[in-house]
Amino acid sequence: MRSWRFGILIGIIALACIGSIYAAVTALKDGVKTQDTDTSFLFLQMFTASDGTLPAFSTFVSFLGPLMGIALGFDAINSERGKGTLSRLLSQPIYRDDFIRAKFTASLLLIAVVLFALGLLVMGLGLFTIGYPPTPEEVLRVVLFLLVGVIYVGFWLNLSMLLSIRFRQAATSALSGIALWIFFSVFYGMIASMIDKATMPPETSALDILLRHADRMLLLNRLSPAYLFSETTGTLLTPGIRSLGPLTTEQVVGAIASPLPLGQSLLLCWPQLVGLLAATMICFGLSYALFMRQEVRSRS
Template sequence: MSLIVVAKKEFVDQIRSKRFIAILAVMLLFSIFSFYQGVNEFMKDYQSFVSGKVQRPSITKIFRTFGDMGVTTFGSILGLFMGFDLISREKETGSLKTLLSHPVYRDQIINGKAIGGFAALFLVVALTLTIALGTLTMRGFVPSFEDLIIIGKFGAVTVVFLFIFFSIGLFTSAIMKDSGTSLLAAFGIFITIMAVIPIFSSVIADAILGSPPDPTVFTLSGDSEEVSNKTMVEERKKFIKEVEEYWKKRRTIIDSFKILSPANNYVEIVSSLDLSKTSPVRGKDVTKNFVSFIIPPLAFFTLSYVSFLRLEIR
């Protein structure tokens, strides 16, 4: 009961806050633009499909620009901004102490805040998907049941992605004394996982593997032409194998770092929703990405939970 009371208040606070409304407005504007573009592309392919020229295009086409840019940029910032002062602001104003003097458990407070935040993020995604469906309907396309399932999956993955950043903000707000420091710490984590890790992965790969192999310089020993050609072919085969191995190793190293990037995992998972026969990622296993995608929100929320429960409020 108290959990619902807290969650309800947090949800209302979130959707009434100027900060939320401002970022949501930017995100919705971007979604209108990107969905318009995506729907146009989809409809062009769909018309070709109707005239029997191509395979039926995947509905995921309409989300491409929105997902790759709108969600990963504005969405992540929205999530971060929604969480970074949830607890620290209450510590600063003293409302947390007042709240805790009433019969409510600490876990109900933190869980309520998370549920309220999650519901607000759900609302954001629901609004953007409504715009997408509205744009499709206006263009005379009625999505099939399968299309709706894919749209639903895209929405669910997007909500989880936004929640990753919300939970980072919640975590820093639980451990930091004031909202300013919490925002700095949240941005520090944000930059680390969004930019530093991908850059760092290339640097590490270079450090481990060095430069790609140079093309072999063949020196003919003056034997018969036949022998020389045979040697050249063997050397060339060896070189190609070395180059392939080098790039394979490099990709493995970079992928093992990229798996830590929520944005990369999000893009991979969203791409995997494209089940059309022409999809370049058809059949690609995204289990690793999915696992890495789910771990950060759980980890950050658990850390926030433990920190909040142990917090001494004086």
């Protein structure tokens, strides 16, 4: 926590979040319409609203959160190996699995403290600026959003630790992690859009063909952890979202335009949350298995 790397990274994320708070407050004061048309959840719009100059708070967490996970994990193992301290640690009465679990748990707790501190900062500034207290459901939705953010950043932490175990050079693991982050954050959506345009059936096609194409493209987009995170947080912070997939006219006609309760929103985004948890556990399992199979030699 006292390193220059962590301080610079936290400073960048904190400045970005303060900027998003200012954009949200400006949007709410100017009466900008947001995705949630129900004014009973005005406090949640502090995390989703924007005046167009800066992204919303949830967007900043989605974009800059992986950087924090990569920064904490890209040299978690290979730096110990390069300094020669890994063999000294494991020569003590410390098991290998305890070592890698401690590396992951300590970094994950640090991520949780940072995200919850920033989230509570947004809530506190929201109370001062808009003068609108949150309801208990809004507080629960914000807490769940922050927990999902911890899981999402934990995925990138596990991925960077896996690269730290796989590559002996810290620079190689850092560049690999940043390349994957840029790919999923920027280029994956472009590639999915290109595939969508190339495989789009004619507009005169049957409804079932169009629905199958929409489902396939939705499945392709959901292979990205950033897309899963955006769907999960959008459902939690915007109670007016009632579906995450394509809907037919028969399904829309007669539907009551009202926000979903918290339990129904959780059921709606539960598959996306399970997908994020599964990806995180898979990365940790691969890191665990690879580290346990590696040979650790002492440096002369």
